[in-house]
Structures are given as C-alpha cells and as structure tokens.
Amino acid sequence: MILAGILTVLAFGFLTVKMGWPFIQKIIGHQVAADVIITVFFMWLFGITGTISGMMTGIVAGLFVSIILFIASKFITHKKFEKTDDGVQWVDKPGEWVGQFINKIPTREAEKPPSEWFK
Numbered sequence: 001m002i003l004a005g006i007l008t009v010l011a012f013g014f015l016t017v018k019m020g021w022p023f024i025q026k027i028i029g030h031q032v033a034a035d036v037i038i039t040v041f042f043m044w045l046f047g048i049t050g051t052i053s054g055m056m057t058g059i060v061a062g063l064f065v066s067i068i069l070f071i072a073s074k075f076i077t078h079k080k081f082e083k084t085d086d087g088v089q090w091v092d093k094p095g096e097w098v099g100q101f102i103n104k105i106p107t108r109e110a111e112k113p114p115s116e117w118f119k
Contacts, residue, residue, distance in 0.1 A: 001053055001056045001057045001060055002060055004046075004057040004060075004061075005057050005058075005059075005060030005061040005063070005064055006060075006061075006064060008042065008046075008057070008061040009061050009064040009065055009068070012038070012061075012065070013068075022079070024076075025076070025077065025078045025079045025092075026078070026079050026081075026090070027069070028069060028072045028073050028076055028078035029073075029078035029079045029080040029081070029093060030080065030081070031069040031070065031072075031073050034069060035062070035065060035066050035069055038062060038065050039058070039059070039061075039062025039063075039065065039066070040062075042057075042058035042059075042061040042062050042065075043055060043058035043059060043062065044058070045058060046058035046061075073095065073096070074095050074096050074097040075095040075097060076095050077092055077093065077094050077095060078092075078093055078095070079091065079092055079093070080093055
C-alpha cells in the first residue's frame with residue numbers, strides 16, 4: 001500500500017511538472033483545496049475496487065501529497081487568487097520560511113556602485 005501510494009504520487013508529480021511552473025505555483029498557493037480534491041480523487045480512484053487496501057493506498061497517496069504541498073508552500077514562491085486594488089488577480093506570495101531569511105540578507109550591491117562591490 002505504501003509503495004503504491006508513493007508511486008502514485010510520483011506519477012502525479014510528473015504529470016504536474018508537465019503542466020508547467022505557473023500551474024504548480026497556483027496549486028501550492030491553494031494547497032488546502034488542492035489537497036482535499038487530490039486526496040478524495042485518489043481515495044475514489046483506488047477505493048472503487050471495493051477493497052480496504054485500495055482505500056488505504058488512496059489515503060497514503062493523499063498523505064504524501066499533503067506533506068509535499070506543505071513543504072513546498074514554505075519554500076517556493078506561490079500564487080494566490082486575491083482581491084487587490086486593480087481587481088481580482090493572481091498575487092505572488094513568497095515561501096514563509098525562505099521569505100524570512102531573504103529579508104534578513106544584507107544587500108551590499110544596492111548600497112554601493114558596482115565598481116566597489118569586491119573591495
């Protein structure tokens with residue numbers, strides 16, 4: 001069951017990568033909805049056989065998708081569909097954990113002209 005769940009998540013990951021980076025960012029931005037939809041789909045897909053092992057394979061696959069989406073939302077810049085002053089549009093959101101570190105990095109390049117960067 002665990003191996004079938006891992007292989008299913010890998011196959012789903014490869015299909016997602018083929019759809020392109022903007023699609024991946026949008027899935028990560030709405031991870032709760034994506035997680036519920038993907039988990040229910042896997043449970044239905046494997047549970048349609050009527051066996052407990054099929055249902056457990058779907059649950060394990062959904063668990064791995066949840067873990068991957070959670071970690072990705074912390075590290076990868078993602079897009080959320082939000083209302084802004086210009087209307088409703090996709091807004092870039094930095095990863096929570098990476099964004100904290102990037103904001104603390106001193107920017108020497110912005111303070112000095114390029115000729116003085118390596119002095």
